[in-house]
Amino acid sequence: MPSPERPIYLDFNATTPVAAEVLEAMLPFLREEFGNPSSGHPYGRRAREAVERARAQVAALLGARAEEIFFTGSGTEANNLAIRGAAEARPERRHVLTSTVEHPATVQPCRYLERQGWAVSWTGVDSEGRVRVEEATAALREDTALVSLMHANNETGVLQPVAELAAQARRYGAWVHTDAAQSVGKVPVDVDRLGVDLLTVVGHKLYAPKGVGALYVRTGTPLRPFTLGGGQEHGLRPGTENVPYVVGLGAACELERGRLERESAALLELRERLWWRLQAEVPGMRLNGHLTERLPNTLNVRFPGARGSAVLAGAPEVAASTGSACHEGGESASAVLLAMGLPAEEALGAVRLTLGHGTTAEDVDAAATALAQAWRAVASPREP
The missing domain is CATH 3.90.1150.10 (Aspartate Aminotransferase, domain 1)
Structure with a gap:
């Protein structure tokens, strides 16, 4: 009761909650398989293999390639890397388009860009909470660097017309990011069908632990990292990988796919x-x-x-x-x-x-x- x-x-x-299958997959990497993935000895190799297996599991759920998945510490970090990284990689383009119903993890990076001199357009929604594609398209410009539109709203659950807006953004040479924190694992999410260049995944929204996320980055989409350090995650997210949590995210994606x-x-x-x-x-x-x-x-x-x-x-x-x-x-x-x-x-x-x-x-x-x-x-x- x-x-x-x-x-x-x-x-x-x-x-x-963390799914039982996810916890089971994580436990060896919290105990005996403690190696650093960057190490060349057997402990490190097994950790590296586990990270790469998880990368493939996340990619399979999204219809992506394994090399297009980059692990982060949260969805907020992934959104920051996508939004700030994309804008700063294209300094000649000084405009970003987003919506008025985004999560703070998108709103605040966009506000940051505004303070740095980028113009940000905040397109509205109708009474049912969906972005009007015609209105959003009218806000696109020749210097639009990025469109960031969440896939599903965290409060209302409303699915946004990401694919339709992405098709329009392509005409202007803009990259497209979607925060799919709420939709991955609940509805089919395919990066090619959505037409996105960047997509955020959050572990604790799909039965993996808190403190791990991922960013899909379409091949040929350069980003400027905002943390500097070693070469992990091809330099986009330096720092020793959180192997148990990465394994958990991979296991959760495989579980949800099934x-x-x-x-x-x-x-x-x-x-x-x-x-x-x-x-x-x-x-x-x-x-x-x-x-x-x-x-x-x-x-x-x-x-x-x-x-x-x-x-x-x-x-x-x-x-x-x-x-x-x-x-x-x-x-x-x-x-x-x-x-x-x-x-x-x-x-x-x-x-x-x-x-x-x-x-x-x-x-x-x-x-x-x-x-x-x-x-x-x-x-x-x-x-x-």
Whole structure:
């Protein structure tokens, strides 16, 4: 039974547990196989072989080549390397295009470039949270160095038209980066079908540990590294590789490749069950985001007449999140929902419910009941 100490976990977009198969693959490299991959003796060779095997496993999930995968310490680092590295490698091009619903790991590198003299265009989204390709295309310029557009939004799960915008960006000679932290392992992700030059992968979003990520770099896309040191990762990310975590990321990608289609269908069914239950018990509840162009595990809803934070506080049996930011003066509504045109008071009613491997129908039903009861306890009286 769920309890405040062990609530039903519906926050898989924040982080995932490490899969048993992933931990099993990692353990030898936390114990007896401790070698430095740069060493020439048997310990080092075995570590190097493990890193290269993981590189191939990540590449296979993305439809890429192994030599196009570079390991990093996080998705934030991968985004910085992609955005800053691409812009600084093309100093004659002084323009970058991104969207108003990006993760801070994209927003802040773009803000950094602005401070360094680059022009950054922030293209908007429609009421369903999707970038308008025509509007974004109109912002492209002859000196556009890079387009950075997330593949799936972390709050709403909305899938962005990356392939369509990438095709337009090609006409201007711009490179294209997508932060695929949320989509890899949940929906098929193929770098050629997306038409991207750079793509970010995050370990802890797909049942690998925190503290490891990867950047896909299409062959022929030079980047300027922002950390300097040895020659690891072909100099793009110097520093001794975190072998156990790299192995874990590779194992997670192989695991997701094997179960992606089956598990995505199961998550979609559970997500819809949760949505139906909530709609039945909470009159006036609304969906945030596109009805169909959305990750199969993600449900972002807004409770009428109540703040999402109050609903979650009243349902300690459920572990979920809001997109609101808490600070000393109170709460600020999600920037993503505001960019979609929602009034601030409505946006403050949002709750993000994200499912994952291990979520059951019983979990969904119990969570819906708990959230509905909490809403009834805190909702403001409505006009008759």
